[in-house]
Amino acid sequence: xxxxxxxxxxxxxxxxxxxxxxxxxxxxxxxxxxxxxxxxxxxxxxxxxxxxxxxxxxxxxxxxxxxxxxxxxxxxxxxxxxxxxxxxxxxxxxxxxxxxxxxxxxxxxxxxxxxxxxxxxxxxxxxxxxxxxxxxxxx
Amino acid sequence: xxxxxxxxxxxxxxxxxxxxxxxxxxxxxxxxxxxxxxxxxxxxxxxxxxxxxxxxxxxxxxxxxxxxxxxxxxxxxxxxxxxxxxxxxxxxxxxxxxxxxxxxxxxxxxxxxxxxxxxxxxxxxxxxxxxxxxxxx
Numbered sequence: 521x522x523x524x525x526x527x528x529x530x531x532x533x534x535x536x537x538x539x540x541x542x543x544x545x546x547x548x549x550x551x552x553x554x555x556x557x558x559x560x561x562x563x564x565x566x567x568x569x570x571x572x573x574x575x576x577x578x579x580x581x582x583x584x585x586x587x588x589x590x591x592x593x594x595x596x597x598x599x600x601x602x603x604x605x606x607x608x609x610x611x612x613x614x615x616x617x618x619x620x621x622x623x624x625x626x627x628x629x630x631x632x633x634x635x636x637x638x639x640x641x642x643x644x645x646x647x648x649x650x651x652x653x654x655x656x657x658x659x
Numbered sequence: 660x661x662x663x664x665x666x667x668x669x670x671x672x673x674x675x676x677x678x679x680x681x682x683x684x685x686x687x688x689x690x691x692x693x694x695x696x697x698x699x700x701x702x703x704x705x706x707x708x709x710x711x712x713x714x715x716x717x718x719x720x721x722x723x724x725x726x727x728x729x730x731x732x733x734x735x736x737x738x739x740x741x742x743x744x745x746x747x748x749x750x751x752x753x754x755x756x757x758x759x760x761x762x763x764x765x766x767x768x769x770x771x772x773x774x775x776x777x778x779x780x781x782x783x784x785x786x787x788x789x790x791x792x793x794x795x796x
Binding site for chain 2: 541558570572573576578580581582587619623
């Protein structure tokens with residue numbers, strides 16, 4: 521494994537999922553989330569937990585990059601995007617369970633599932649594109 | 660295909676039982692600390708089919724990743740896949756914790772429970788769906 525390429529892929533993935541999360545879940549779905557305000561922290565409380573949000577994204581990006589680098593050694597945007605979609609389906613399953621136990625709206629559920637699929641497909645493609653060339657030389 | 664179905668069914672049964680034991684029994688008191696975040700017991704029964712569908716989707720995706728050859732073959736490969744996927748899920752759970760006011764100990768207990776769940780799921784799938792050749796070197 522080329523750790524330099526891995527690091528670049530990880531940083532790019534982290535940057536993407538953090539930006540996507542901000543735009544999709546924070547901006548685009550803001551109105552839908554406000555339909556059930558009791559479920560969310562207040563702005564001030566959220567500020568106190570912001571570091572947890574950042575660290576969570578770092579963990580997600582790192583292990584998604586690791587999964588792609590480990591399981592798709594030949595690289596390639598298509599293969600890694602496929603893996604990303606399969607990973608997203610696991611998150612979508614978790615979203616359905618959350619919907620069953622928390623008073624979320626159907627709009628939120630659909631938004632979360634669509635967000636997962638788009639986010640992980642693109643993140644996988646980014647990793648596959650950045651990690652591809654090196655893994656071909658080492659394989 | 661037969662092994663795929665067998666692996667799916669075995670992993671699904673385990674996931675269902677573990678989910679009930681972890682969330683319905685072991686963590687019951689922790690969930691009770693924040694009743695405003697959860698549906699009532701009677702309301703949850705009306706949404707129970709979504710739990711079944713969600714668990715089926717998780718197991719289906721897990722087995723698909725495994726049988727697609729991404730993770731190689733064998734019990735160890737299945738466990739490695741489970742650990743990787745669960746740690747990524749812990750990252751997602753931390754993100755949810757940052758925006759939802761549930762207690763910090765629930766994050767820890769659910770993550771430990773999730774890790775146990777995915778390790779055993781990986782072992783079950785790896786043991787049942789044995790691949791003759793691994794995709795990774």
